[in-house]
Amino acid sequence: MRRVLTAATAALTLTTAGTMIAGAPAHAAPTAWGRPTVTAAPQPGAPGLGDSYFPDYGNGGYDVGHYDVRLRYEPATDRLTGTTTILATATQDLSSFNLDFLLDVESVRVNGWEAGTSTAGVHELVVTPARTITRGQQLTIVVRYAGVPSETLVGGYTGWTRTADGALAVNEPESAWWWFPSNDHPLDKATFDISVSVPNGVEVISNGVQPRPPLAEAGNRTRWGWRTTSPTITSLAFLAIGQYDIVTDTTPGGQPVINAYSTSLGALGPAARASIERTAEIIDWESGIFGPYPFEAQGGVAGPVDGIGFALETQTRPVYSPSFWRRGANTYVVAHENAHQWFGDSVSVADWRHIWLNEGFASYAEWLWSEEQGEGTAQELFDFTYGNYPADDEFWQVLPGDPGAARMFDDAVYDRGAMALHQLRLAVGDDAFFAILPAWTTANRYGNGTTAQFQALAEDISGLDLDELFTTWLFTAGRPDVAGAARTATAPAEPKSWAKIRESHELLSQR
Numbered sequence: 241m242r243r244v245l246t247a248a249t250a251a252l253t254l255t256t257a258g259t260m261i262a263g264a265p266a267h268a269a270p271t272a273w274g275r276p277t278v279t280a281a282p283q284p285g286a287p288g289l290g291d292s293y294f295p296d297y298g299n300g301g302y303d304v305g306h307y308d309v310r311l312r313y314e315p316a317t318d319r320l321t322g323t324t325t326i327l328a329t330a331t332q333d334l335s336s337f338n339l340d341f342l343l344d345v346e347s348v349r350v351n352g353w354e355a356g357t358s359t360a361g362v363h364e365l366v367v368t369p370a371r372t373i374t375r376g377q378q379l380t381i382v383v384r385y386a387g388v389p390s391e392t393l394v395g396g397y398t399g400w401t402r403t404a405d406g407a408l409a410v411n412e413p414e415s416a417w418w419w420f421p422s423n424d425h426p427l428d429k430a431t432f433d434i435s436v437s438v439p440n441g442v443e444v445i446s447n448g449v450q451p452r453p454p455l456a457e458a459g460n461r462t463r464w465g466w467r468t469t470s471p472t473i474t475s476l477a478f479l480a481i482g483q484y485d486i487v488t489d490t491t492p493g494g495q496p497v498i499n500a501y502s503t504s505l506g507a508l509g510p511a512a513r514a515s516i517e518r519t520a521e522i523i524d525w526e527s528g529i530f531g532p533y534p535f536e537a538q539g540g541v542a543g544p545v546d547g548i549g550f551a552l553e554t555q556t557r558p559v560y561s562p563s564f565w566r567r568g569a570n571t572y573v574v575a576h577e578n579a580h581q582w583f584g585d586s587v588s589v590a591d592w593r594h595i596w597l598n599e600g601f602a603s604y605a606e607w608l609w610s611e612e613q614g615e616g617t618a619q620e621l622f623d624f625t626y627g628n629y630p631a632d633d634e635f636w637q638v639l640p641g642d643p644g645a646a647r648m649f650d651d652a653v654y655d656r657g658a659m660a661l662h663q664l665r666l667a668v669g670d671d672a673f674f675a676i677l678p679a680w681t682t683a684n685r686y687g688n689g690t691t692a693q694f695q696a697l698a699e700d701i702s703g704l705d706l707d708e709l710f711t712t713w714l715f716t717a718g719r720p721d722v723a724g725a726a727r728t729a730t731a732p733a734e735p736k737s738w739a740k741i742r743e744s745h746e747l748l749s750q751r
């Protein structure tokens with residue numbers, strides 16, 4: 241997927257982190273963030289988890305188990321009011337702790353007691369409980385708030401997309417700040433109940449399943465409820481509010497399928513359906529390669545014509561821009577976003593620098609889907625991609641294994657990431673390669689991973705030292721030398737799938 245203002249936001253948060261470091265006690269140095277504080281006196285929870293790209297994303301001192309996000313939304317004004325109840329466990333003695341959030345907070349209660357609040361940095365809500373918290377204590381944090389998310393800007397930017405008939409809360413990695421307070425980093429996963437009251441006739445789609453039908457409320461309103469029972473990272477919870485046609489079904493394996501199509505799609509509607517309605521088939525095929533599907537539901541949301549320009553692997557139900565349907569059905573983007581359910585959603589990055597573990601793998605899934613469809617083998621796609629970027633192209637200067645915050649969604653993370661996986665496949669052979677993929681998703685199911693851990697697993701299974709391969713393809717600038725067709729052929733034939741994959745990546749990535 242892609243987010244819109246990476247560079248601007250990253251610069252802003254880095255500045256903020258610097259400010260906080262300068263003004264904070266020694267224990268808050270970035271390298272110490274997230275470690276339990278060994279001290280008798282309760283300490284403030286760290287304002288970040290020390291992510292190497294976004295040091296102040298997420299917070300230290302507690303671990304969230306569940307979010308109950310209860311909202312009321314007015315499409316006519318973009319006014320959002322809400323109460324989010326967070327169930328968490330303290331991981332240290334705390335005098336205060338932070339939540340990541342941007343809207344105006346009316347009150348915070350911790351285990352029933354009204355807490356003090358203040359703001360800090362770009363997106364930090366500092367909560368000072370009436371009573372100190374001890375390590376291991378169960379916390380019920382109730383935050384009441386309101387705001388207009390589309391007008392709540394960070395560096396001129398909002399991750400909330402207001403549309404003609406509603407809104408989309410779909411963005412990566414900054415999304416939660418505009419609609420629920422959270423510990424906003426992939427290291428802290430939780431389950432979700434999300435409910436939204438809207439005027440009658442408006443639809444609300446979110447993650448997981450609907451535990452009950454929409455409920456009538458006073459004032460000609462309807463409350464929609466959604467539930468995610470698998471651990472979810474905060475940036476993959478989502479809302480799509482507006483005019484949607486909802487299509488429900490059950491897979492042969494008994495999983496609920498819930499798809500939604502914006503009524504604004506017009507002539508793009510049939511292509512959207514011819515793509516998204518194949519989700520269950522594609523997930524079934526991917527399950528044969530990546531291991532059992534990790535979640536409790538499946539689906540897709542075809543967003544409105546005035547919504548997002550990309551697609552995002554929102555858990556159990558990716559959201560797609562209408563741009564993907566301009567040239568007809570596109571199953572490659574469906575294969576990409578659903579591959580993320582394993583690579584990104586179930587196995588999430590431990591630090592955003594490892595983003596190729598999401599995008600390289602989801603892109604390689606497109607190559608495998610191309611093979612399956614008879615539209616070009618992964619080798620042909622590797623050769624053509626290799627030749628498509630001349631050796632002096634800037635593409636080869638971006639390191640997929642550490643692209644930098646501003647280039648997290650660069651083409652190189654997608655295409656060279658997929659090329660790195662193909663080189664791994666060639667080096668270890670198909671038997672080992674197709675054992676490594678499900679072993680990775682099994683070992684780290686509902687958890688987090690790093691590039692070093694993936695390399696170690698690949699070395700364990702293959703029995704090979706892969707250090708040179710990983711260093712060359714992920715961490716070395718310049719076009720690596722390869723043997724074979726890509727090197728010798730001046731112009732390898734264009735695989736049939738190339739145009740659609742390229743078009744998808746132009747929408748998904750950013751340079």
Ligand SMILES: [Zn+2]
Pocket residue numbers: 241576577580598599602748
């Ligand atoms: Zn992706």
